Amino acid sequence: GQQLNQSPQSMFIQEGEDVSMNCTSSSIFNTWLWYKQDPGEGPVLLIALYKAGELTSNGRLTAQFGITRKDSFLNISASIPSDVGIYFCACAGNNRKLIWGLGTSLAVNP
Amino acid sequence: DARVTQTPRDKVTEMGQEVTMRCQPILGHNTVFWYRQTMMQGLELLAYFRNRAPLDDSGMPKDRFSAEMPDATLATLKIQPSEPRDSAVYFCASGLSTEITDTQYFGPGTRLTVL
Numbered sequence: 001g002q003q004l005n006q007s008p009q010s011m012f013i014q015e016g017e018d019v020s021m022n023c024t025s026s027s028i029f030n031t032w033l034w035y036k037q038d039p040g041e042g043p044v045l046l047i048a049l050y051k052a053g054e055l056t057s058n059g060r061l062t063a064q065f066g067i068t069r070k071d072s073f074l075n076i077s078a079s080i081p082s083d084v085g086i087y088f089c090a091c092a093g094n095n096r097k098l099i100w101g102l103g104t105s106l107a108v109n110p
Numbered sequence: 111d112a113r114v115t116q117t118p119r120d121k122v123t124e125m126g127q128e129v130t131m132r133c134q135p136i137l138g139h140n141t142v143f144w145y146r147q148t149m150m151q152g153l154e155l156l157a158y159f160r161n162r163a164p165l166d167d168s169g170m171p172k173d174r175f176s177a178e179m180p181d182a183t184l185a186t187l188k189i190q191p192s193e194p195r196d197s198a199v200y201f202c203a204s205g206l207s208t209e210i211t212d213t214q215y216f217g218p219g220t221r222l223t224v225l
Binding site: 003040041042043044045048088090097098100101102103 | 114152153155158166201203213214215216217218219
């Protein structure tokens with residue numbers, strides 16, 4: 001089925017570093033969402049973007065909905081050990097069904 | 111702090127056995143989703159209910175999988191007969207349907223292993 005291209009697949013960084021990951025699609029979408037999944041748990045919604053060009057922050061997290069509606073990025077500033085997990089992008093088109101990326105696995109070295 | 115609950119958290123069974131997974135959505139939510147997560151395929155939508163009515167189950171193998179919502183507080187996903195390829199983590203999510211999108215709040219998942 002249709003999927004989003006999420007990159008990088010994995011990252012290993014030092015505590016305190018900034019992180020950037022992105023998600024692209026060949027199709028236009030109306031909603032972009034960023035989720036984080038901790039080991040043994042379900043994904044948790046971090047940021048929701050509903051308007052092309054929208055830039056939204058949630059604490060140390062910042063995400064943008066690309067102006068073309070085909071991409072989005074998520075930035076994490078000053079990473080801490082609890083940022084470890086898998087970050088998923090997901091987006092919805094006119095039928096409102098979510099399509100998911102395969103995730104970016106983040107490891108933070110204290 | 112309202113959460114989606116799922117039972118069981120872990121299930122190991124033998125091929126051919128019936129498996130039933132249960133989900134209690136967050137009170138007041140009107141949408142329920144069932145997902146399957148594997149390393150290779152990521153998150154795949156199996157079924158989607160709104161106001162207890164099934165809206166989309168196109169992602170679900172019809173011959174062995176069935177999803178129901180007997181009432182607003184319970185959603186079930188059943189596999190009969192189970193096969194080793196069904197081994198995965200199954201997530202239930204609930205949310206509120208708006209004009210823009212359907213928000214989704216995930217449960218902790220059921221890890222299914224079929225031997």
